[in-house]
Amino acid sequence: MMFDDLRSSWQEANDKPLSFKEREQLVTKVCRRVERLSGSFVQRDVIETIAAVVVILAFLPLFSRPDIYVAKLGAAIIIGSAGFIIYKMHHTRTITKRPRLDAPLREFCEVEIERLDRQIALSRSVLSWYIAPLIIGVNLVYSGIAGFGAASRNYCIVTLLLAAAIYWWNQRAVTKSLLPVKNELTNLLDDMNQSN
Amino acid sequence: MSERESCFRELLGRNHARWRGIARCYAKDGDRDDLIQEIMMQIWKNLDRFESRSSIDTWAYRVALNTALAWDRTSKKRAKKLNTDATDVNRLVGDSRDSSIERRVLDEFLTSLSKTDRAVMLLFLDDVPNADAAEITGMTEGALRVRLHRIRNKFEATYCEGEVSDDV
Numbered sequence: 001m002m003f004d005d006l007r008s009s010w011q012e013a014n015d016k017p018l019s020f021k022e023r024e025q026l027v028t029k030v031c032r033r034v035e036r037l038s039g040s041f042v043q044r045d046v047i048e049t050i051a052a053v054v055v056i057l058a059f060l061p062l063f064s065r066p067d068i069y070v071a072k073l074g075a076a077i078i079i080g081s082a083g084f085i086i087y088k089m090h091h092t093r094t095i096t097k098r099p100r101l102d103a104p105l106r107e108f109c110e111v112e113i114e115r116l117d118r119q120i121a122l123s124r125s126v127l128s129w130y131i132a133p134l135i136i137g138v139n140l141v142y143s144g145i146a147g148f149g150a151a152s153r154n155y156c157i158v159t160l161l162l163a164a165a166i167y168w169w170n171q172r173a174v175t176k177s178l179l180p181v182k183n184e185l186t187n188l189l190d191d192m193n194q195s196n
Numbered sequence: 197m198s199e200r201e202s203c204f205r206e207l208l209g210r211n212h213a214r215w216r217g218i219a220r221c222y223a224k225d226g227d228r229d230d231l232i233q234e235i236m237m238q239i240w241k242n243l244d245r246f247e248s249r250s251s252i253d254t255w256a257y258r259v260a261l262n263t264a265l266a267w268d269r270t271s272k273k274r275a276k277k278l279n280t281d282a283t284d285v286n287r288l289v290g291d292s293r294d295s296s297i298e299r300r301v302l303d304e305f306l307t308s309l310s311k312t313d314r315a316v317m318l319l320f321l322d323d324v325p326n327a328d329a330a331e332i333t334g335m336t337e338g339a340l341r342v343r344l345h346r347i348r349n350k351f352e353a354t355y356c357e358g359e360v361s362d363d364v
Contacts, residue, residue, distance in 0.1 A: 002356065003351050003352060006302050006351075007323060009298045010217060010302060011323070013217075014213045014216045014220065015213040018208070018212055027201070027208070030233065030237050031240070034240055034241055100245065101238050101258070101259045102242055102255055102258050103334075104333060104334030105261060105315065105332065106335065107334055108265075112266075185269075188311050191310055191312040192334070192335055
């Protein structure tokens with residue numbers, strides 16, 4: 001078997017002409033998938049916005065109550081951070097360009113690595129922009145209403161454990177999902193660079 | 197029928213065999229139809245980005261190849277979730293029902309190549325002109341020739357019992 005013979009063998013194997021019916025079925029399937037996908041993107045934005053509005057509405061009534069300044073401070077932190085979280089996630093999604101699928105392979109890898117770096121940075125700093133403000137906020141609200149007793153201490157322990165779990169889950173996602181993909185892309189890019 | 201739809205139909209008619217080949221190269225038997233559909237969906241979605249700088253077939257090949265590589269990365273995750281035998285490289289490509297020795301050898305050889313080499317080999321198998329191949333990969337034509345030469349040598353050393361070609 002010669003190397004050049006592989007071409008005809010390959011093309012013969014793949015070249016099965018599509019009937020009119022098969023082609024129509026494929027086009028219909030593709031159109032449906034595109035519609036479904038665009039729907040799911042809208043859904044994600046809507047869910048995030050609804051979550052932020054719910055948080056704001058849940059904590060806003062605290063401002064009308066007198067003499068709970070600590071709880072009000074906590075509510076302000078929660079409302080502020082809910083807004084900031086939505087902004088940060090939306091901002092990252094919009095400024096971090098997905099690589100153009102019609103870009104040359106090398107450029108595709110470079111942009112994808114850049115995007116992954118941003119995602120990794122976002123997950124690594126999740127404590128400062130997501131977990132800490134919310135945990136501080138809910139604990140201030142709770143202590144502001146229930147007082148600084150044993151109940152507040154227990155509440156604080158539970159929320160800290162929850163925070164640790166969220167932090168651990170984010171770091172695990174970096175190690176298990178994002179970094180392997182980044183390493184693979186870096187290797188692919190290095191491999192391409194070797195021959196240029 | 198919209199302009200996009202008619203353009204897509206024409207592309208599909210001309211390039212389906214190539215997309216099928218790309219799917220054969222980067223997805224295992226049971227996943228190939230899904231990958232072909234993913235490729236078609238991405239081409240459909242990106243059609244309005246085509247800027248006529250290259251031929252539309254070359255453009256579609258770029259989209260298809262990038263989609264397949266992205267698919268290949270996520271397929272490992274999918275395989276883990278489904279607890280399938282993803283580590284058996286001989287099952288990643290190739291048709292288990294395909295009895296042709298030549299095709300099986302080719303599938304085995306493709307599996308043995310790195311991702312970059314596999315893409316270069318695929319472009320060779322699909323008869324993509326060198327200039328277009330350079331545009332698709334972002335590598336220079338010279339680099340592609342050198343790489344293909346190495347791939348040829350590797351193939352001949354493995355399967356042709358000493359008949360190694362010298363042309364670059």
